[in-house]
Amino acid sequence: MLTRCPVKCTIIFSVLVCSISLGHSDRLGYYCTSDGNYTSNSIYKKNLDSALANLYSAANASNSGFYNASVGEGSDRVDAFVLCRDDVQPDICRSCVKDSTDMLRKSCPNQKEAFEWYQECMLRYSNNSILNKVVTEPTWRLRGDYVEDGAQFNQNLRDLLDDLKAQAIQRKFATGKTRGPQFKTIYGLVQCTPDLSSIQCSNCLDNAIGYLSTCCSGRIGAQILKPSCRLRFEVVQFYNETTGTDAQPPSRSQLPRPGKLMSFLGIFPD
Numbered sequence: 010m011l012t013r014c015p016v017k018c019t020i021i022f023s024v025l026v027c028s029i030s031l032g033h034s035d036r037l038g039y040y041c042t043s044d045g046n047y048t049s050n051s052i053y054k055k056n057l058d059s060a061l062a063n064l065y066s067a068a069n070a071s072n073s074g075f076y077n078a079s080v081g082e083g084s085d086r087v088d089a090f091v092l093c094r095d096d097v098q099p100d101i102c103r104s105c106v107k108d109s110t111d112m113l114r115k116s117c118p119n120q121k122e123a124f125e126w127y128q129e130c131m132l133r134y135s136n137n138s139i140l141n142k143v144v145t146e147p148t149w150r151l152r153g154d155y156v157e158d159g160a161q162f163n164q165n166l167r168d169l170l171d172d173l174k175a176q177a178i179q180r181k182f183a184t185g186k187t188r189g190p191q192f193k194t195i196y197g198l199v200q201c202t203p204d205l206s207s208i209q210c211s212n213c214l215d216n217a218i219g220y221l222s223t224c225c226s227g228r229i230g231a232q233i234l235k236p237s238c239r240l241r242f243e244v245v246q247f248y249n250e251t252t253g254t255d256a257q258p259p260s261r262s263q264l265p266r267p268g269k270l271m272s273f274l275g276i277f278p279d
């Protein structure tokens with residue numbers, strides 16, 4: 010069954026509130042940076058409100074899946090972006106943009122900088138400029154149970170992730186599958202924010218893949234969520250077929266409802 014404990018939280022450079030809440034979209038984690046706060050009547054707050062509203066109108070106006078906004082000047086400037094997974098339908102992307110912006114404001118009520126990851130999208134805002142930079146911390150991870158035949162599984166997984174990384178440094182997104190031990194199929198997804206260069210994307214994914222070996226070796230599924238990239242693997246198909254390498258799109262009934270098939274043990278921000 011789906012157990013959502015233990016929930017362990019480690020504080021690195023910021024205060025962290027650990028909780029999971031399910032809106033319409035499926036929220037996985039968030040992080041409020043605590044070294045810069047704004048007050049409720051500040052210009053920063055107004056700018057942040059406008060920036061998030063701009064993201065929502067941008068998502069309403071186009072199906073690109075990546076929306077950025079920058080509002081204000083100097084120390085009151087707010088940069089924000091939201092990125093949907095490329096395999097997510099535009100209307101689902103739009104609800105994720107709405108849900109993520111609403112929820113992050115509630116979760117981080119006065120912090121200038123915050124990060125949030127959903128199954129379908131990820132959101133960031135900051136008083137520092139956030140485009141064209143690789144940011145690999147903070148990290149959230151979710152992981153499943155141990156798999157039998159872990160060594161073989163890891164080898165197959167590693168090959169899959171290397172292949173997906175090679176594809177993603179061009180397109181910033183890739184999904185694919187490979188044969189694992191014991192008749193299992195391993196499905197993987199990697200994504201970088203599209204403002205990154207190929208090298209930056211590669212660096213972020215290397216960081217995430219490296220992290221995987223420290224947290225999640227021999228696990229049957231995991232997600233590594235970073236500000237500039239994300240990766241996930243499972244032994245069930247959790248993504249929608251895009252134009253990628255998989256030959257035949259599965260019928261709709263074969264697809265799991267997003268986010269409902271994971272048997273994660275917990276959420277572990279590091």
Ligand SMILES: *[C@@H]1O[C@H](CO)[C@@H](O)[C@H](O)[C@H]1NC(C)=O
Binds near residue numbers: 043044
């Ligand atoms: C910002 O606010 C949080 C609580 O909302 C607090 O823990 C933190 O110390 C504050 N940071 C600064 C720099 O005042």
Ligand SMILES: *[C@@H]1O[C@H](CO)[C@@H](O)[C@H](O)[C@H]1NC(C)=O
Binds near residue numbers: 045083
């Ligand atoms: C953003 O806020 C932090 C914390 O208040 C501050 O140290 C930093 O200089 C600010 N960045 C900019 C560009 O103003």
Ligand SMILES: *[C@@H]1O[C@H](CO)[C@@H](O)[C@H](O)[C@H]1NC(C)=O
Binds near residue numbers: 065066069070
């Ligand atoms: C979204 O777009 C529709 C039509 O394109 C428009 O009527 C609606 O007002 C827009 N909503 C927002 C919040 O921008």
Ligand SMILES: *[C@@H]1O[C@H](CO)[C@@H](O)[C@H](O)[C@H]1NC(C)=O
Binds near residue numbers: 097101249261267
């Ligand atoms: C996956 O594709 C199906 C069929 O096109 C669609 O109904 C569903 O909403 C998609 N899922 C997501 C998360 O976009």
Ligand SMILES: *[C@@H]1O[C@H](CO)[C@@H](O)[C@H](O)[C@H]1NC(C)=O
Binds near residue numbers: 075077078203204
């Ligand atoms: C950010 O948004 C601006 C205008 O809204 C757009 O011109 C620019 O291309 C966007 N940047 C990226 C990396 O998408």
